[in-house]
Amino acid sequence: MSKIAIIGYGNVGYHLNQVLQKDHAVTVFSRNPKQDSIKSLEDLDAELYDFIFLCVPDDAVKKLAESFKSKNSIVVHTSGSRPMSDLESHTHHGVFYPLQTFSKEKQIDFSGFPIFIEGNQYTEDALQVFALSFCKDVRLLSSAHRAQLHLAAVFACNFSNHMFHIAENILKNAGLEFKDVAPLVQETIEKAITLNPSNAQTGPAVRNDMKTIAGHLDLLKDEDWKILYKLITENIQKHQ
Amino acid sequence: MSKIAIIGYGNVGYHLNQVLQKDHAVTVFSRNPKQDSIKSLEDLDAELYDFIFLCVPDDAVKKLAESFKSKNSIVVHTSGSRPMSDLESHTHHGVFYPLQTFSKEKQIDFSGFPIFIEGNQYTEDALQVFALSFCKDVRLLSSAHRAQLHLAAVFACNFSNHMFHIAENILKNAGLEFKDVAPLVQETIEKAITLNPSNAQTGPAVRNDMKTIAGHLDLLKDEDWKILYKLITENIQKHQ
Secondary structure (H helix, E strand, C coil), X not given: CCEEEEECCCHHHHHHHHHXXXXXXXXXXECCCCCCCEEEHHHCCHHHCCEEEECCCHHHHHHHHCCCCCCCCEEEECCCCCCHHHHCCCCEEEEEEECCCCCCXXXXXXXXXXXXXXXXXXXXXXXXXXXXXXXXXXXXXXXXXXXXXXXHHHHHHHHHHHHHHHHHHHHHCCCCCHHHHHHHHHHHHHHHHHHCHHHCCCCHHHHCCHHHHHHHHHXXXXXXXXXXXXXXXXXXXXXX | CCEEEEECCCHHHHHHHHHHCCCCEEEEEECCCCCCCEEEHHHCCHHHCCEEEECCCHHHHHHHHCCCCCCCCEEEECCCCCCHHHHCCCCEEEEEEECCCCCCCCCCCHHHCEEEEEECXXXXXXXXXXXXXXXXXXXXXXHHHHHHXXXXXXXXXXXXXXXXXXXXXXXXXXXXXHHHHHHHHHHHHHHHHHHCHHHCCCCHHHXXXXXXXXXXXXXXXXXXXXXXXXXXXXXXXXXX
């Protein structure tokens, strides 16, 4: 059993606490604790913990890391976009990046997705052993490669969700809901995983069906979505 | 057992033939048959068939329908974007729109997604009974609503696949493949279905994390993808 501090109780901090508290002694810290079970960041004594997880927004990582000192603890952040060097004021530091989208409303199984880790001297091995105690797929990745992975994840997850969001709105015009297209979306992903997205494209853009495309632009009343539709269609046609 | 003609052997015609030939007598027609099992469209005698499925590109439906005559057969097209009226030269006509993405490389189960049908007088009932013989979820939908559904499907399927395609390219810069983000993409969809996409957004755009966004724009070397990234980010921030 390790002693763990989690700083920040957003989506990542919440889910990390859920999985770690099963086997470890976890204390959660926050700048403005709103629950009795969460301690104020001012009360953090870094030396009491084996691992300190910084689960704060990406642009707050460096400042938070520089706001406290550690000696023997391993201090890690969970950000896809921030380099490991944000934590270099700490002797033992590293990165624990879970490649997943977290919302407090939905439970998540840490054995079902890859964790990308990085550590400075002596830290990497300890972090890997610890991560493997509750995650199945733990891989080493440099800060530079993790930045590319994070950018790819924004397209694959956030931007595809925005396409679903627009679909959800348009479906209302047909008296339908997003769950009505769930089998289509599920198959889109299965096909993308099996064939690779570059070989799986279908629809009017890749067929160069200008009549259908013109009809769609005519149906779209939101000017922003019209611009998006045009741009993505041109991009599909260019990159096939 | 019904007698079925399928005209057009693209992705939809191929899969419709796969499922229908199990229980029905199916003949496939094509303008330029490349296989012995496919007949030339010139040899079509419409009166031999109970159902004639037009599985040609959307912009070819009307012209094809007007190129032959029928009396007792039910003539249907499978297009999401074309109105039923494209077939009004035929006494019995309708639409059979499977809401799915088809590729010849991947088998598909017709009981796993909804079929949207429409029919003129007397046709709708017969089409519904026939569709229910091999599909589980058959629903009536007007041409106007189907056009909205088709537009929504382009965002939900084709445009999200393009986001995956861009992700696939960026992942190469990190020595990774699209299948490495498969659990993330799978969870994105499960969350979108459970919470609705409008409640499921995460990432730098919705967090208004301008530093990470600037970092991503800096990493993107393709000018088109930079423009897309900016536009989708602004759109996410505006529509939350």
